[in-house]
Amino acid sequence: MRNIIVSMAVSLDGYFAGPNGEIDWHVLDEELHEYVMVLLNSIDTLIFGRVTYQGMAATWPTPAALKNDPEVAARMNELSKIVYSRSLEKVEWQNSRLLKEIDPIEIQKWKQQPGKDMAISGGVVVSAFTKLGLIDEYRLIYHPVILGSGLPLFQDFKERVHLQLFRTKIFKSGLALLSYRPVRP
DSSP states (O other), X not given: XXXXXXXXXXXXXXXXXXXXXXXXXXXXXXXXXXXXXXXXHTEEEEEEEHHHHHHHHHHTTSHHHHHHSHHHHHHHHHSEEEEEOSSOSOOOSTTEEEESSOOHHHHHHHHHXXXXXXXXXXXXXXXXXXXXXXXXXXXXXXXXXXXXXXXXXSOSOOSOOOEEEEEEEEOTTSOEEEEEEEOOX
């Protein structure tokens, strides 16, 4: 069975981006690059909401990304991408497919298909998948910064979601990767 894995950088106070979507606080180093490549090679599909998709699509296919980080850029460009958006009319980044609504039954069918795991990123889409019980693993990479405000990873929750920590990794730079699985009743 394929899993859906949240993989997100987060500030210590729970934001995945600053108030204007800025991610200039991310610690980027060789150790994180190695982790990212292991993750990208363990999946065959990326799942995004509109905002995250637009940011990724504006970055990874560019000549600058292909020059500055060819290994990650190549993998990001070749992976299948599913984009959830009610406002986009089309998606142009290679191997991208646009869906208007999150259909839990369809997603459960994807999870039963042969293939590698799927990674999901973005605040609104991660929150929606979490509320529907579709996430199998949360890999949160905490960066040593307190932003004070920004875009929270988990938005508009009315019920608790219990998680169990099953793996940790501390990076030399001070990043802390905490991996959780949902505790299902």
